[in-house]
Amino acid sequence: MEQLLVIGERVVIFSVLVSALYALVALGFTMIFGVGRVLNLAHGAFLMVGAYTAWFAQRAGVDLYLAAALAVLVCTLLAVALYQGLIRHVQHSVIITLIATLACALLLEEIIKIFFTTTPQILQPFISGSIVLHQTTIISNRVLAFVASWVAIVLFWLFVHRTRWGKVILATAQDQEGAALVGINVRHVYTVTWALSGALAGLAGVFFASWVNLSPFMWRDPLIISFAIVVVGGLGSLKGSIIAAYLIGFLEVLMTYSPSIKFCADYRCFEFLGASWVGVPSLIMLVLILFLKPSGLFGRAHE
Amino acid sequence: MLRIENLHVYYGKAHVLKGVSLHVAPGEFVAVIGPNGAGKTTLFRTISGLKEHHHGVIAFKDAPLPKDPAQIVRRGVIHCPEGRHLFGDMTVRENLEMGAFRWDHRDMSDDLERVYALFPVLRERERQIARTLSGGEQQMLAIGRALMGRPELLLLDEPTLGLAPIVRKAIAEALQQINQDGVTILLAEQNVAFALADARRVYLLETGQIVKVGTPEEFRADEHVRRVYLGGV
Numbered sequence: 200m201e202q203l204l205v206i207g208e209r210v211v212i213f214s215v216l217v218s219a220l221y222a223l224v225a226l227g228f229t230m231i232f233g234v235g236r237v238l239n240l241a242h243g244a245f246l247m248v249g250a251y252t253a254w255f256a257q258r259a260g261v262d263l264y265l266a267a268a269l270a271v272l273v274c275t276l277l278a279v280a281l282y283q284g285l286i287r288h289v290q291h292s293v294i295i296t297l298i299a300t301l302a303c304a305l306l307l308e309e310i311i312k313i314f315f316t317t318t319p320q321i322l323q324p325f326i327s328g329s330i331v332l333h334q335t336t337i338i339s340n341r342v343l344a345f346v347a348s349w350v351a352i353v354l355f356w357l358f359v360h361r362t363r364w365g366k367v368i369l370a371t372a373q374d375q376e377g378a379a380l381v382g383i384n385v386r387h388v389y390t391v392t393w394a395l396s397g398a399l400a401g402l403a404g405v406f407f408a409s410w411v412n413l414s415p416f417m418w419r420d421p422l423i424i425s426f427a428i429v430v431v432g433g434l435g436s437l438k439g440s441i442i443a444a445y446l447i448g449f450l451e452v453l454m455t456y457s458p459s460i461k462f463c464a465d466y467r468c469f470e471f472l473g474a475s476w477v478g479v480p481s482l483i484m485l486v487l488i489l490f491l492k493p494s495g496l497f498g499r500a501h502e
Numbered sequence: 503m504l505r506i507e508n509l510h511v512y513y514g515k516a517h518v519l520k521g522v523s524l525h526v527a528p529g530e531f532v533a534v535i536g537p538n539g540a541g542k543t544t545l546f547r548t549i550s551g552l553k554e555h556h557h558g559v560i561a562f563k564d565a566p567l568p569k570d571p572a573q574i575v576r577r578g579v580i581h582c583p584e585g586r587h588l589f590g591d592m593t594v595r596e597n598l599e600m601g602a603f604r605w606d607h608r609d610m611s612d613d614l615e616r617v618y619a620l621f622p623v624l625r626e627r628e629r630q631i632a633r634t635l636s637g638g639e640q641q642m643l644a645i646g647r648a649l650m651g652r653p654e655l656l657l658l659d660e661p662t663l664g665l666a667p668i669v670r671k672a673i674a675e676a677l678q679q680i681n682q683d684g685v686t687i688l689l690a691e692q693n694v695a696f697a698l699a700d701a702r703r704v705y706l707l708e709t710g711q712i713v714k715v716g717t718p719e720e721f722r723a724d725e726h727v728r729r730v731y732l733g734g735v
Binding site: 254366367369370373374376377378379381383385386449 | 550551552570571572575576580581582583586587588589591592596600601603604606630646724
């Protein structure tokens with residue numbers, strides 16, 4: 200009983216921490232979809248580029264705060280380059296856009312393999328050590344990632360809802376043609392949203408590296424997380440994304456701590472539940488939502 | 503003020519506008535009438551830059567209009583589109599404020615007052631989300647948003663389509679007021695009786711070509727117009 204309480208406490212604390220990061224991971228992805236109706240499958244790769252940029256800069260002796268800023272800058276430029284060089288010309292076709300962004304992700308994966316090999320790397324944390332909360336030990340750097348994620352989300356919300364540029368972005372998201380007819384340059388708005396999305400991905404990448412090692416394959420998880428969050432929360436809804444991030448984060452952490460049942464026959468073993476099932480509950484939820492409420496928990500059906 | 507010469511527009515291989523020419527003088531209220539699919543909406547979308555044209559001239563105040571919609575708005579040509587294209591999740595007030603986008607940070611209280619005087623219901627609904635308005639209110643908001651941009655030439659595409667007669671009347675009166683205040687109006691209208699009541703000069707567009715131009719009186723006297731568009735009265 201005592202042990203169960205400790206596990207319960209850990210599940211709550213860790214899911215609160217990691218879910219904020221998931222919300223940050225999905226933020227840029229949600230925005231690009233909400234404003235431009237583009238599913239950017241290179242979003243996870245942006246995070247990876249951010250993480251590797253910070254790691255590379257750190258290895259070269261740059262202070263981590265400066266390295267993080269560099270990661271944000273590189274990802275911003277990368278996102279704008281991808282939009283201006285490619286997406287802008289194919290945006291009218293959903294299929295071509297999906298293929299183009301996926302190709303971009305795979306290309307970035309190969310580039311990282313060539314330069315940094317497939318060996319997993321570790322980004323040194325902003326702050327080392329850990330803190331103890333009741334009976335749970337938490338790595339300090341993950342607490343920092345949690346705080347920074349929330350700060351970024353709140354700042355983003357204020358930007359969108361309290362500034363003139365934010366309103367212009369909202370207007371374009373709600374009706375692109377209406378926006379053009381009041382004199383908004385829709386191309387500029389798209390460029391700005393891609394830049395913002397890239398910046399958020401760069402930041403998310405640096406903090407994502409506080410939970411996982413760097414590898415050329417690390418872009419897949421954040422992409423799937425973003426996709427699940429956006430579908431569950433309702434496409435383009437910020438509030439929905441945050442709630443969905445917490446649902447998915449909680450289910451994942453819960454699964455990590457759930458006991459597993461092992462079936463073995465001959466030399467093959469099959470594990471039911473447990474840590475290796477981490478990604479399953481969010482996918483099941485994704486399928487359920489698509490069946491029961493295709494517009495997402497907080498989405499409205501678009502005409 | 504607006505001069506269009508030999509305008510050709512295609513959708514893919516479909517030749518939608520086949521050499522349209524028309525002109526609008528400053529202060530005029532001109533209507534383009536014609537059946538569904540004649541090309542009225544395409545004509546308006548081409549003027550406001552939403553659709554590109556392959557051949558022909560669109561000149562505003564003796565200078566060719568730019569191709570980019572945002573630049574065209576800055577020249578004072580403002581398009582109130584078919585289907586309204588409001589910002590559905592914004593309030594009435596926010597929609598109107600977005601309408602003044604091209605004026606950046608200038609004080610717009612006078613413009614707001616003018617719109618509220620034309621459509622008092624918008625003042626009552628100031629804080630309501632645009633998507634939740636009735637069809638007539640949405641149309642008033644769409645016209646109000648266009649006026650916030652201080653148009654010199656206002657392009658109105660089917661502003662009373664599907665609205666109740668009493669709402670139509672309110673909008674028709676507002677359009678006369680807007681025109682008297684010095685705004686030149688080009689109106690697209692499927693309902694010929696409405697167009698002949700509102701406008702002072704009328705173009706008839708059929709399958710991408712202007713087939714007749716004249717005053718409402720001339721149109722009412724025309725045998726073809728009476729038979730096809732006015733139900734033979």
